Amino acid sequence: xxxxxxxxxxxxxxxxxxxxxxxxxxxxxxxxxxxxxxxxxxxxxxxxxxxxxxxxxxxxxxxxxxxxxxxxxxxxxxxxxxxxxxxxxxxxxxxxxxxxxxxxxxxxxxxxxxxxxxxxxxxxxxxxxxxxxxxxxxxxxxxxxxxxxxxxxxxxxxxxxxxxxxxxxxxxxxxxxxxxxxxxxxxxxxxxxxxxxxxxxxxxxxxxxxxxxxxxxxxxxxxxxxxxxxxxxxxxxxxxxxxxxxxxxxxxxxxxxxxxxxxxxxxxxxxxxxxxxxxxxxxxxxxxxxxxxxxxxxxxxxxxxxxxxxxxxxxxxxxxxxxxxxxxxxxxxxxxxxxxxxxxxxxxxxxxxxxxxxxxxxxxxxxxxxxxxxxxxxxxxxxxxxxxxxxxxxxxxxxxxxxxxxxxxxxxxxxxxxxxxxxxxxxx
Amino acid sequence: xxxxxxxxxxxxxxxxxxxxxxxxxxxxxxxxxxxxxxxxxxxxxxxxxxxxxxxxxxxxxxxxxxxxxxxxxxxxxxxxxxxxxxxxxxxxxxxxxxxxxxxxxxxxxxxxxxxxxxxxxxxxxxxxxxxxxxxxxxxxxxxxxxxxxxxxxxxxxxxxxxxxxxxxxxxxxxxxxxxxxxxxxxxxxxxxxxxxxxxxxxxxxxxxxxxxxxxxxxxxxxxxxxxxxxxxxxxxxxxxxxxxxxxxxxx
Ligand SMILES: Nc1ncnc2c1ncn2[C@@H]1O[C@H](COP(=O)(O)OP(=O)(O)OP(=O)(O)O)[C@@H](O)[C@H]1O
Ligand SMILES: [Mg+2]
Numbered sequence: 217x218x219x220x221x222x223x224x225x226x227x228x229x230x231x232x233x234x235x236x237x238x239x240x241x242x243x244x245x246x247x248x249x250x251x252x253x254x255x256x257x258x259x260x261x262x263x264x265x266x267x268x269x270x271x272x273x274x275x276x277x278x279x280x281x282x283x284x285x286x287x288x289x290x291x292x293x294x295x296x297x298x299x300x301x302x303x304x305x306x307x308x309x310x311x312x313x314x315x316x317x318x319x320x321x322x323x324x325x326x327x328x329x330x331x332x333x334x335x336x337x338x339x340x341x342x343x344x345x346x347x348x349x350x351x352x353x354x355x356x357x358x359x360x361x362x363x364x365x366x367x368x369x370x371x372x373x374x375x376x377x378x379x380x381x382x383x384x385x386x387x388x389x390x391x392x393x394x395x396x397x398x399x400x401x402x403x404x405x406x407x408x409x410x411x412x413x414x415x416x417x418x419x420x421x422x423x424x425x426x427x428x429x430x431x432x433x434x435x436x437x438x439x440x441x442x443x444x445x446x447x448x449x450x451x452x453x454x455x456x457x458x459x460x461x462x463x464x465x466x467x468x469x470x471x472x473x474x475x476x477x478x479x480x481x482x483x484x485x486x487x488x489x490x491x492x493x494x495x496x497x498x499x500x501x502x503x504x505x506x507x508x509x510x511x512x513x514x515x516x517x518x519x520x521x522x523x524x525x526x527x528x529x530x531x532x533x534x535x536x537x538x539x540x541x542x543x544x545x546x547x548x549x550x551x552x553x554x555x556x557x558x559x560x561x562x563x564x565x566x567x568x569x570x571x572x573x574x575x576x577x578x579x580x581x582x583x584x585x586x587x588x589x590x591x592x593x594x595x596x597x598x599x600x601x602x603x604x605x606x607x608x609x610x611x612x613x614x615x616x617x618x619x620x621x622x623x624x625x626x627x628x629x630x631x632x633x634x635x636x637x638x639x640x641x642x643x644x
Numbered sequence: 645x646x647x648x649x650x651x652x653x654x655x656x657x658x659x660x661x662x663x664x665x666x667x668x669x670x671x672x673x674x675x676x677x678x679x680x681x682x683x684x685x686x687x688x689x690x691x692x693x694x695x696x697x698x699x700x701x702x703x704x705x706x707x708x709x710x711x712x713x714x715x716x717x718x719x720x721x722x723x724x725x726x727x728x729x730x731x732x733x734x735x736x737x738x739x740x741x742x743x744x745x746x747x748x749x750x751x752x753x754x755x756x757x758x759x760x761x762x763x764x765x766x767x768x769x770x771x772x773x774x775x776x777x778x779x780x781x782x783x784x785x786x787x788x789x790x791x792x793x794x795x796x797x798x799x800x801x802x803x804x805x806x807x808x809x810x811x812x813x814x815x816x817x818x819x820x821x822x823x824x825x826x827x828x829x830x831x832x833x834x835x836x837x838x839x840x841x842x843x844x845x846x847x848x849x850x851x852x853x854x855x856x857x858x859x860x861x862x863x864x865x866x867x868x869x870x871x872x873x874x875x876x877x878x879x880x881x882x883x884x885x886x887x888x889x890x891x892x893x894x895x
Pocket of ligand 1: 655662681682683684685686687688689698731
């Protein structure tokens with residue numbers, strides 16, 4: 217069937233403004249394939265069911281609205297005290313001077329833009345493949361667009377326990393930057409890696425990460441999307457999990473006029489574990505969308521989703537979370553909770569939790585709540601002399617605590633928490 | 645210390661008058677008790693003094709150390725030295741008891757332009773006070789009042805009072821839900837704080853607490869007013885005969 221006119225126009229207008237990286241790269245075929253898939257699917261419009269709560273227009277327009285950079289010099293560097301391998305991008309452009317040498321024990325790291333001629337077959341076999349798998353049953357055209365046009369990205373191959381986290385730092389310096397990055401991460405059997413990400417990245421950022429976690433391997437991910445008010449981002453994380461493997465991801469988001477974070481996880485091997493958590497805090501124009509799709513394809517796997525949002529001054533939070541349990545995926549343990557704390561009546565939380573289960577021996581639960589600050593608790597704190605704004609901050613932190621507790625590494629969790637406390641103080 | 649004059653209070657949301665002209669003067673260093681039938685307005689009086697939302701003062705005044713407190717925010721009243729031990733202490737999931745207390749102590753010190761207490765000094769102080777109230781370290785780490793038994797909640801209120809060292813302490817049925825030993829602990833906690841510069845307003849239904857915390861004056865409140873004021877013997881009279889005689893006498 218031909219695409220609706222609106223969709224076709226949207227797609228062609230966007231494509232006409234884009235340029236593929238120069239050819240001669242092993243990713244050429246995958247890019248060409250992705251481009252034809254974008255044309256077939258068409259880019260999302262607000263009429264799409266999957267984009268019912270989030271208007272994708274500014275993500276699909278030929279040029280996104282400009283976004284002023286935000287001075288965050290009042291903040292200490294996030295993850296600053298954590299021993300890590302830093303990889304820095306400015307408006308999506310790799311900054312060699314600011315980055316550490318791309319090497320560490322048990323890990324090979326290369327840049328997508330530079331890897332074209334090099335013989336790294338693992339990435340050639342992987343680039344775009346998890347993204348393709350993640351296109352059904354729900355289409356994600358902006359991820360295919362990313363595969364087709366990514367200007368750079370980091371390719372990480374892990375064969376053992378990585379001695380320290382890989383930390384991607386995304387600076388935003390131009391009001392009109394439009395960045396597309398695509399990372400591939402492959403963990404061999406028994407390997408372990410933590411990836412940290414932080415920073416606003418660009419005026420408009422489209423990021424895709426494909427993560428292949430082999431049997432018994434463990435992948436941890438902690439990300440902070442900063443206070444930069446006008447930035448827009450759409451991100452996809454596609455993950456395939458082998459037997460006995462672990463995936464744990466946490467995202468902290470504060471402000472940003474539009475954020476759509478999609479997480480697509482396929483529990484392919486038995487006894488695998490996937491935890492996804494998010495804490496978001498938004499003010500005013502903030503629109504934050506967590507879209508999660510977890511497929512249980514194997515026996516005795518556990519998945520857990522914990523999402524918390526604090527909204528005020530008309531901010532909007534969206535949660536679309538699905539657990540799909542395939543036939544034969546017995547002993548599945550699926551849990552999902554999404555909650556919002558609305559600090560005023562103008563703010564909105566839109567949640568669409570879904571369970572689809574085709575196996576009979578499973579335990580799945582989901583819950584979604586939306587509530588205001590507990591006035592009795594607020595008065596109790598104030599009656600002990602805690603000023604109102606500070607009492608409110610305590611209650612906000614208490615509300616977000618359950619999501620932050622999902623971070624396994626204590627130092628990283630402490631860093632995220634102090635960042636959050638700092639943001640609370642600064643936004644007054 | 646505390647001077648309440650002709651205090652009239654109605655509910656904000658509905659047309660219901662609860663306090664109908666309360667007069668009460670409490671000097672520094674004294675302990676006054678308020679007794680009275682259920683629903684007579686004792687807790688309402690304590691909430692209005694502490695600054696809870698939902699009430700409208702239609703007439704009268706309340707002064708603490710000569711300062712009108714009714715216009716102040718709850719935290720300002722606390723910093724001015726007012727403390728209410730709640731009849732029903734509130735559970736706050738996610739906020740650690742210790743964090744809460746340190747925040748409160750330091751917020752009050754800051755409001756009074758005093759130096760904040762260092763983490764080490766705070767810890768030393770709270771351990772000492774908690775020990776005398778038989779509150780164990782585990783309770784300090786847990787979220788505020790969450791999963792505390794009724795008696796533990798009341799002891800936690802007294803711990804807060806001991807840490808904050810307020811000038812004017814209002815205890816709303818702190819004895820209810822306490823076993824005999826806990827009641828003694830709480831009374832000892834209160835007595836340890838008795839001081840020339842500190843006053844107590846003790847709301848209770850039972851003479852027993854007043855055996856331990858000896859009041860100077862006992863007030864009887866009924867239908868939103870203080871209807872009788874006397875010495876400690878008034879509490880005994882209530883204990884023995886209930887309120888019928890007193891109510892009849894006034895009517
Ligand atoms: N928010 C409210 N909404 C409706 N009625 C209220 C409210 N607050 C207080 N009241 C009413 O006001 C009256 C006084 O209540 P209050 O709690 O002050 O009594 P009390 O003297 O403390 O009683 P008790 O001894 O049972 O604790 C009661 O009739 C109560 O139902
Ligand atoms: Mg009461």
